[in-house]
Amino acid sequence: MPFIKLNDLEVEVPDGINVIEAARLHGIEVPYYCYHPGLSRPANCRMCLVEPHVFFPPAGAIVPDRQLATGCTTVLRTAPPDRKLDGKYDFIVRTDSPRVKKAREDILEFLLVHHPLDCSVCDQAGECDLQDFSFNHGRGTSRYVEVKNVPPKKDLGPDVLLYSTRCIVCTRCIRFCHEVSGTGELGLIHRGSHDEIDIPRAHDGTPLQLLDNKLAGNVVDICPVGALISKDFLFKSRPWFMKTVNSICPGCSVGCNITLDFKEDGVYRLKPRFHADINQHWMCDDGRLGYHYVNSEDRLQIPMKRVDGELVPTSWADALNLIVEKFSGVDAESKVVVGSAQGTNEENYVLQKLGREVLKTDRFGLFGREPGEEHKFPQFAIEADKNPNTRGARDMLGLGNGSVLEDEALWEGLSNAEAVYLVNGAPERPLDETSQKALESVDFLVVQDIFESDVAKLADVVLPGVTFAEKDGTFTNSSGWVQRIHKSVDPPGEARTDWEIIQQVAKRLGGDIDYHFAGEIAMDIAENVPGYQDATHQKIGDSGVKLQDDN
Amino acid sequence: MPFEFSEENRREFEKLIPRYPVKEAVMLPTLHLAQRQAGYISPEVMEYVAGLLEVPVMKVKDVLTFYPMFFEEPVGKYVIRVCHTLPCALADCKLVLEHIKQKLNTDVAAETDLAKGTTPDGKFTLLKAECLASCDVAPVMMVNDDLYKNLTPQKVDEILDSLA
Ligand code: SF4
Ligand code: SF4
Ligand code: FES
Numbered sequence: 001m002p003f004i005k006l007n008d009l010e011v012e013v014p015d016g017i018n019v020i021e022a023a024r025l026h027g028i029e030v031p032y033y034c035y036h037p038g039l040s041r042p043a044n045c046r047m048c049l050v051e052p053h054v055f056f057p058p059a060g061a062i063v064p065d066r067q068l069a070t071g072c073t074t075v076l077r078t079a080p081p082d083r084k085l086d087g088k089y090d091f092i093v094r095t096d097s098p099r100v101k102k103a104r105e106d107i108l109e110f111l112l113v114h115h116p117l118d119c120s121v122c123d124q125a126g127e128c129d130l131q132d133f134s135f136n137h138g139r140g141t142s143r144y145v146e147v148k149n150v151p152p153k154k155d156l157g158p159d160v161l162l163y164s165t166r167c168i169v170c171t172r173c174i175r176f177c178h179e180v181s182g183t184g185e186l187g188l189i190h191r192g193s194h195d196e197i198d199i200p201r202a203h204d205g206t207p208l209q210l211l212d213n214k215l216a217g218n219v220v221d222i223c224p225v226g227a228l229i230s231k232d233f234l235f236k237s238r239p240w241f242m243k244t245v246n247s248i249c250p251g252c253s254v255g256c257n258i259t260l261d262f263k264e265d266g267v268y269r270l271k272p273r274f275h276a277d278i279n280q281h282w283m284c285d286d287g288r289l290g291y292h293y294v295n296s297e298d299r300l301q302i303p304m305k306r307v308d309g310e311l312v313p314t315s316w317a318d319a320l321n322l323i324v325e326k327f328s329g330v331d332a333e334s335k336v337v338v339g340s341a342q343g344t345n346e347e348n349y350v351l352q353k354l355g356r357e358v359l360k361t362d363r364f365g366l367f368g369r370e371p372g373e374e375h376k377f378p379q380f381a382i383e384a385d386k387n388p389n390t391r392g393a394r395d396m397l398g399l400g401n402g403s404v405l406e407d408e409a410l411w412e413g414l415s416n417a418e419a420v421y422l423v424n425g426a427p428e429r430p431l432d433e434t435s436q437k438a439l440e441s442v443d444f445l446v447v448q449d450i451f452e453s454d455v456a457k458l459a460d461v462v463l464p465g466v467t468f469a470e471k472d473g474t475f476t477n478s479s480g481w482v483q484r485i486h487k488s489v490d491p492p493g494e495a496r497t498d499w500e501i502i503q504q505v506a507k508r509l510g511g512d513i514d515y516h517f518a519g520e521i522a523m524d525i526a527e528n529v530p531g532y533q534d535a536t537h538q539k540i541g542d543s544g545v546k547l548q549d550d551n
Numbered sequence: 552m553p554f555e556f557s558e559e560n561r562r563e564f565e566k567l568i569p570r571y572p573v574k575e576a577v578m579l580p581t582l583h584l585a586q587r588q589a590g591y592i593s594p595e596v597m598e599y600v601a602g603l604l605e606v607p608v609m610k611v612k613d614v615l616t617f618y619p620m621f622f623e624e625p626v627g628k629y630v631i632r633v634c635h636t637l638p639c640a641l642a643d644c645k646l647v648l649e650h651i652k653q654k655l656n657t658d659v660a661a662e663t664d665l666a667k668g669t670t671p672d673g674k675f676t677l678l679k680a681e682c683l684a685s686c687d688v689a690p691v692m693m694v695n696d697d698l699y700k701n702l703t704p705q706k707v708d709e710i711l712d713s714l715a
Pocket of ligand 2: 287
């Protein structure tokens with residue numbers, strides 16, 4: 001590990017790290033725009049200038065280098081013994097010298113020359129690097145009195161708008177489209193101070209191609225200013241009015257790490273959160289824009305039961321009593337419990353206990369969204385399994401004898417079932433003829449769901465559960481990472497956390513299941529489910545744990 | 552209208568490829584060839600060139616808007632570029648420019664609006680140019696590929712009148 005002198009600190013830093021990251025590790029801010037840890041480094045913004053020190057033979061001393069260097073491309077490595085500075089340092093650098101400070105002020109003044117300073121109406125305000133770095137490192141005034149360029153606002157694609165006036169031409173967005181998505185829709189038109197980001201257009205402005213690849217939303221995240229804006233979030237909220245929790249995208253089995261921004265009245269935005277082994281800095285637009293169902297007016301809010309062929313609202317007590325009554329009158333072999341690949345490990349674990357310990361059945365099934373399309377990009381992949389927890393649900397439901405019926409086998413398996421408890425919870429899940437018929441044939445069907453879905457419509461009792469945004473728990477992604485979701489907004493109406501519903505049913509059927517919070521269930525999972533020994537909420541933290549002995 | 556290189560230009564293009572380390576690097580000569588054939592770079596030409604060089608269309612648009620010698624709309628048969636950088640300005644290029652404007656009864660074209668400086672008969676397009684690298688013989692102008700030096704209004708008359 002290189003041993004460096006960073007301002008007045010003497011520190012060891014990871015080999016190959018650049019000065020920006022080394023400084024960050026030690027709580028020192030080096031401002032930057034064009035650099036992004038997930039992209040190539042053109043060093044075009046010059047914001048990150050720092051002052052390396054070198055040995056100057058005529059003076060026989062270590063002096064500041066003649067030129068400042070860009071911190072983004074200055075990489076720290078161990079120097080050979082005869083090249084150490086002062087006999088011990090691999091590198092000496094200052095990020096706080098008067099020369100560096102002056103350079104920052106000058107660069108910021110240049111970057112702001114054509115900037116409209118329209119923070120009061122800019123979506124980025126409050127989370128803008130231009131605001132923050134100008135405040136921390138800028139001069140506060142400009143000497144520019146000439147007319148500013150006013151390039152037009154442009155529509156780039158289905159969700160992305162460009163406020164060209166705010167762009168500082170860092171080219172992060174262009175590099176993203178070349179390097180990560182490999183789609184290359186963005187580029188620069190014109191030259192010099194007239195540079196503008198754009199998609200290819202005919203001379204009259206008609207687009208020849210749109211910024212519509214499935215990763216397009218990421219350019220909005222990485223734009224360091226308010227130039228690239230998501231239409232979905234435009235003017236919806238000031239960032240400082242929202243609360244944020246860490247979560248996992250429920251859109252597919254990749255399990256991208258995300259942050260979820262919310263207010264009392266709903267979910268406002270999903271953004272990717274770095275995970276080195278799963279999604280890096282990115283997420284796809286299906287996931288990013290897929291949260292709207294959480295806020296839907298059509299969410300199930302109260303239990304329902306079938307009366308004279310119609311589903312009518314009822315109370316929790318009535319719904320639960322009905323379930324107890326019907327399930328008590330059926331042989332163990334005729335009961336089937338179907339978990340959800342949309343649900344957490346915790347609720348599937350409790351469901352498995354309900355089945356095995358209380359209903360005494362070993363007939364389990366797994367339900368979830370149908371497979372969709374798979375998409376591959378140079379540095380990202382979207383998986384075909386559109387459920388976040390297929391692997392975890394299989395692990396939980398399959399405990400013991402290990403067989404969990406899916407798809408055709410499930411529909412066949414239901415042919416002689418008399419009482420079925422099925423958890424859905426998918427944003428959408430149409431039924432085909434086979435599954436429709438199989439579910440219709442069940443004498444007594446309980447469905448726990450978030451919408452009056454195709455399957456809920458066939459139920460005798462419907463129980464309102466919650467979405468990923470309203471509960472705590474864990475998902476296991478396709479590569480075996482167990483990761484944590486956190487509750488943000490409250491469930492609508494009388495809807496209740498899924499594992500609590502299942503536990504209530506179990507209790508009323510005489511079962512001895514008594515958890516108080518999801519983390520407690522996870523501790524039991526860690527104890528009882530092979531591979532999950534480290535999967536307690538405490539150990540999972542914000543970065544997840546990988547299943548042991550990769551099963 | 553779909554665009555495609557003439558057989559001759561196609562051969563020219565093939566000859567260019569081995570001279571460059573990667574296909575993308577053949578961009579400028581390819582655009583020159585294409586512009587010579589088509590007159591200007593239309594969206595069809597852009598897409599054709601992108602296909603030939605195996606790059607996104609935006610790369611072509613990017614390059615072509617960077618350089619003022621590429622046109623995205625029709626221009627006159629003769630493109631006049633009057634240098635207006637400092638040495639030419641000191642040698643009174645303004646006089647030359649005003650003279651041409653009056654003589655052709657046209658304005659100076661803008662890079663993004665070439666029609667503005669093109670005569671209705673489609674014969675001339677008048678542009679200002681940055682340094683043409685002939686400061687010692689200022690003021691200068693180029694008409695298509697030819698350079699004209701030490702210009703005076705009389706000289707300009709002779710030159711323009713001689714063009715068919
Ligand atoms: S739009 Fe944003 S990301 Fe793209 S070049 Fe401009 S400032 Fe950078
Ligand atoms: S790849 Fe999958 S998990 Fe990641 S954001 Fe897209 S849908 Fe969500
Ligand atoms: S961040 Fe280093 S030059 Fe832009």
